[in-house]
Amino acid sequence: MKIQSVKDLEKVSQAYISNLYMPDKIKVNIGMASCGIAAGAKAAYDKILKEYPDKNGIHLCQTGCIGFCEEEPLVEILEAGKPRVMYKHITEDKIIDAVQGYIAGEFNKKWILGQMKDPRSLLEDDVDNPLAGVEPIEGVPVLEDIPFYNSQVKIAMRNCGYIDPDTIEEYFARKGYVAFIQALKEIKPAEVIDIIKESGLRGRGGGGFPTGTKWATCAKHHGDHYIICNADEGDPGAYMDRSILEGDPHSVLEGMLIAAIAIGSRQGFIYARNEYPLAVKRLVTAIKQAESYGLLGENIAGTDFSFNIKISTGAGAFVCGESTALMASLEGKVGRPRAKYVHTVEKGFRENPSNLNNVETYANVPAIVLKGAEWYGRMGTEHSKGTKVFSLVGKIKNTGLVEVPMGVSLRDIVFTVGGGIPKKKAFKAVQTGGPSGGCIPEQFLDLPVDFQRLSEVGSIMGSGGMIVMDQDTCMVDIARYFLDFLQEESCGQCNPCREGIKRMLEILTHICDGHGKEGDIELLQELGNMVAKASLCGLGTSAPNPVLTTIKYFRDEYESHINDKKCPAGVCKPLFHYEIDEEACTGCTLCAKKCPQDAITGEKKKPHKLEQDKCIKCGICYDSCKFDAIVVR
Amino acid sequence: MSEATVLENVQTDEIDYRELDRIIEEEFNNDKENLIMMLQAIQKRYNYLPRPALEYLSLKIEIPTGRIYGVATFYSTFSLKPRGRNIISICLGTACHVRGGERVHERLEELLSIGDGETTEDKRFTLESVRCIGCCSLGPVVKINEGIHGRISSDQVEKILDHYE
Numbered sequence: 068m069k070i071q072s073v074k075d076l077e078k079v080s081q082a083y084i085s086n087l088y089m090p091d092k093i094k095v096n097i098g099m100a101s102c103g104i105a106a107g108a109k110a111a112y113d114k115i116l117k118e119y120p121d122k123n124g125i126h127l128c129q130t131g132c133i134g135f136c137e138e139e140p141l142v143e144i145l146e147a148g149k150p151r152v153m154y155k156h157i158t159e160d161k162i163i164d165a166v167q168g169y170i171a172g173e174f175n176k177k178w179i180l181g182q183m184k185d186p187r188s189l190l191e192d193d194v195d196n197p198l199a200g201v202e203p204i205e206g207v208p209v210l211e212d213i214p215f216y217n218s219q220v221k222i223a224m225r226n227c228g229y230i231d232p233d234t235i236e237e238y239f240a241r242k243g244y245v246a247f248i249q250a251l252k253e254i255k256p257a258e259v260i261d262i263i264k265e266s267g268l269r270g271r272g273g274g275g276f277p278t279g280t281k282w283a284t285c286a287k288h289h290g291d292h293y294i295i296c297n298a299d300e301g302d303p304g305a306y307m308d309r310s311i312l313e314g315d316p317h318s319v320l321e322g323m324l325i326a327a328i329a330i331g332s333r334q335g336f337i338y339a340r341n342e343y344p345l346a347v348k349r350l351v352t353a354i355k356q357a358e359s360y361g362l363l364g365e366n367i368a369g370t371d372f373s374f375n376i377k378i379s380t381g382a383g384a385f386v387c388g389e390s391t392a393l394m395a396s397l398e399g400k401v402g403r404p405r406a407k408y409v410h411t412v413e414k415g416f417r418e419n420p421s422n423l424n425n426v427e428t429y430a431n432v433p434a435i436v437l438k439g440a441e442w443y444g445r446m447g448t449e450h451s452k453g454t455k456v457f458s459l460v461g462k463i464k465n466t467g468l469v470e471v472p473m474g475v476s477l478r479d480i481v482f483t484v485g486g487g488i489p490k491k492k493a494f495k496a497v498q499t500g501g502p503s504g505g506c507i508p509e510q511f512l513d514l515p516v517d518f519q520r521l522s523e524v525g526s527i528m529g530s531g532g533m534i535v536m537d538q539d540t541c542m543v544d545i546a547r548y549f550l551d552f553l554q555e556e557s558c559g560q561c562n563p564c565r566e567g568i569k570r571m572l573e574i575l576t577h578i579c580d581g582h583g584k585e586g587d588i589e590l591l592q593e594l595g596n597m598v599a600k601a602s603l604c605g606l607g608t609s610a611p612n613p614v615l616t617t618i619k620y621f622r623d624e625y626e627s628h629i630n631d632k633k634c635p636a637g638v639c640k641p642l643f644h645y646e647i648d649e650e651a652c653t654g655c656t657l658c659a660k661k662c663p664q665d666a667i668t669g670e671k672k673k674p675h676k677l678e679q680d681k682c683i684k685c686g687i688c689y690d691s692c693k694f695d696a697i698v699v700r
Numbered sequence: 701m702s703e704a705t706v707l708e709n710v711q712t713d714e715i716d717y718r719e720l721d722r723i724i725e726e727e728f729n730n731d732k733e734n735l736i737m738m739l740q741a742i743q744k745r746y747n748y749l750p751r752p753a754l755e756y757l758s759l760k761i762e763i764p765t766g767r768i769y770g771v772a773t774f775y776s777t778f779s780l781k782p783r784g785r786n787i788i789s790i791c792l793g794t795a796c797h798v799r800g801g802e803r804v805h806e807r808l809e810e811l812l813s814i815g816d817g818e819t820t821e822d823k824r825f826t827l828e829s830v831r832c833i834g835c836c837s838l839g840p841v842v843k844i845n846e847g848i849h850g851r852i853s854s855d856q857v858e859k860i861l862d863h864y865e
């Protein structure tokens with residue numbers, strides 16, 4: 068069937084709504100994004116297939132990732148008229164018991180993350196909550212009320228974890244493609260641009276450029292317009308784009324379609340990271356399904372609008388996330404940025420006007436068109452509207468993806484949503500913005516997170532990666548780490564970036580090796596300012612950020628490396644050693660057993676000894692000691 | 701140089717030119733813009749980019765071999781040397797780094813007696829470092845072939861390697 072109208076979408080949806088919300092037999096949703104699969108979700112899925120070969124009354128379904136990666140594999144079980152329960156850490160060996168328990172009405176509370184209050188997306192508030200009137204399970208928390216979820220507002224991730232990404236009809240059932248059909252049939256292209264402009268949506272890929280303005284400028288230039296999606300997600304530690312592509316690929320396709328109408332384009336491209344094979348696979352399926360319903364292709368919905376999308380894969384070059392490099396790479400060339408005297412909205416891919424947006428930016432678009440600019444603009448801060456997805460990773464209890472309104476404080480994100488630092492360690496910094504960003508220390512924890520405020524403290528929003536660091540993270544090593552990354556990824560065409568980063572890295576490596584000398588800090592600052600000023604593209608101009616912010620906020624750590632030849636965090640190997648605190652050591656022998664060098668000896672229940680010349684500082688003892696008896700000196 | 705002379709110069713036993721034709725013509729339409737994806741397909745087939753295949757590609761899509769090498773060396777996924785039967789990708793992305801990815805990396809190098817980007821003599825393993833594979837919540841992460849191992853500590857490395865022949 069070819070979709071012609073919103074009515075058609077509703078007709079197709081009908082059969083799928085009950086399956087989504089009120090299945091007449093038990094339904095088991097397993098979160099199968101890459102993260103879930105790596106945590107064991109596929110094995111759990113296969114176990115059900117094996118145990119219930121004829122599916123025995125069970126409806127088994129794969130979904131994307133609902134964001135709480137720490138608790139994966141996540142499995143949701145539901146049935147019409149019964150509570151909808153989210154189970155955590157459900158591996159192969161637990162899944163059958165979880166299902167049978169649910170059937171019997173016996174719930175193993177230790178396995179349950181929570182029961183859902185309302186499974187509808189933000190776009191469905193005109194339909195009734197399918198869980199209304201369902202008797203909740205006593206003593207089980209409400210999923211939406213646990214701290215990880217309660218300040219989240221899901222717009223870009225509205226369907227991730229709720230639908231089967233390989234079933235377009237489930238996307239329809241959650242109001243998918245309605246905005247597109249409206250934009251195609253009822254709204255003029257210029258009005259679509261106005262909606263996006265008024266909403267205040269800014270690009271989620273790093274720069275935060277106003278999306279509506281970009282669209283308007285692109286539409287103004289003559290030529291064959293191209294709509295391109297940046298799915299290169301090179302910032303290490305950020306994975307929201309992967310999650311959206313794996314969990315809800317149609318939201319991105321629909322966003323691109325709306326951009327195509329607004330700008331007047333016939334051809335779209337998705338430039339996807341080579342490291343994301345599952346995202347590519349789901350995109351391929353999604354495109355085929357959209358084509359089969361006539362939502363991509365020629366004369367869409369009986370109009371003269373035609374649009375196709377092609378997927379291209381990158382090959383492991385961080386700099387190809389930059390707009391001009393990305394377009395060169397799309398043309399099959401080496402991905403070197405060019406100077407932007409002429410912007411890509413005028414002359415980009417194939418020398419034609421090209422509009423590039425990030426995955427998350429596109430995923431927001433259908434929601435904005437459907438619910439209106441005013442609705443969107445009500446969320447967020449003055450200059451940063453709406454929500455942003457952050458990936459909370461590193462030394463944090465609740466690792467995962469969280470979507471919160473702009474303006475929420477760092478403290479809320481790290482300590483309330485994120486649950487704070489594990490193992491009772493002390494918070495040190497949070498790094499935002501990836502290799503172009505900065506490290507934000509404790510004193511700024513109450514900062515409301517938006518584009519402006521982050522740049523005021525020397526960092527950037529970037530793509531939304533938040534890497535939390537604790538007392539065991541060495542800030543000099545982190546600065547060295549980012550420079551090492553960037554010198555490898557610099558395309559090498561301009562001197563300041565190619566040579567400057569290398570020299571800075573040399574200095575930092577010396578400092579970490581214990582050969583730092585007075586004046587190094589000042590030299591780093593001087594070089595950093597030069598690289599930032601004189602480089603051509605964003606990689607070079609932002610490269611010194613991690614170094615400059617760590618010097619600004621953690622100068623004492625640099626000084627102890629240089630002057631005292633000590634790494635207080637116990638990371639830079641030549642600058643510390645491990646010792647056993649005899650008072651804390653209980654003689655449990657665990658460290659002695661684990662040490663690969665046999666450097667630790669001692670009798671049971673007596674304090675152990677560590678032989679320094681055998682120790683290679685691998686840290687296995689430090690990580691495994693339950694009594695904090697291994698100390699860094 | 702005509703197509704025939706190039707064909708004589710390469711070890712034809714290693715390369716299946718029909719297969720290459722299928723990749724270049726059918727899968728990617730003989731289109732220069734698809735060069736990167738063609739290289740990916742060739743690498744998938746041979747585990748690396750054999751020189752004769754690149755020379756053949758150069759003739760087919762009319763891009764000088766030098767430029768193809770330029771592309772193949774610019775992007776880090778491509779290897780011009782044969783790789784091992786099992787590809788170990790150790791993640792050194794930021795999230796994995798702060799959770800001790802470097803220690804796992806060192807342990808791998810020590811156990812296999814090879815450095816980053818190298819292949820063991822018996823061709824059993826190639827060790828490559830990558831920056832983030834998007835499973836940061838499970839850091840430190842090691843990917844071996846298609847399988848992802850999460851929350852690895854350096855003392856578990858040896859046992860994991862035993863699973864791969």
Ligand SMILES: Cc1cc2nc3c(=O)[nH]c(=O)nc-3n(C[C@H](O)[C@H](O)[C@H](O)COP(=O)(O)O)c2cc1C
Pocket residue numbers: 269270271272273274275276278297298299300301302385386387388389390423424425426428530604605606
């Ligand atoms: C070195 C460098 C790497 C970048 N990497 C990415 C990336 O991985 N993903 C992304 O969406 N944008 C990335 N950007 C930003 C893009 O250049 C571009 O601003 C963005 O994709 C535009 O989309 P938006 O307006 O929707 O954010 C990068 C920029 C630079 C300078």
Ligand code: SF4
Pocket residue numbers: 386403404556557558559560561562564565602603604605606607608
């Ligand atoms: S700043 Fe660096 S990455 Fe950017 S163009 Fe110059 S050399 Fe290349």
Ligand code: FES
Pocket residue numbers: 303304305791792793794795796797831832833834835836837839841
């Ligand atoms: S940093 Fe290792 S998977 Fe992301």
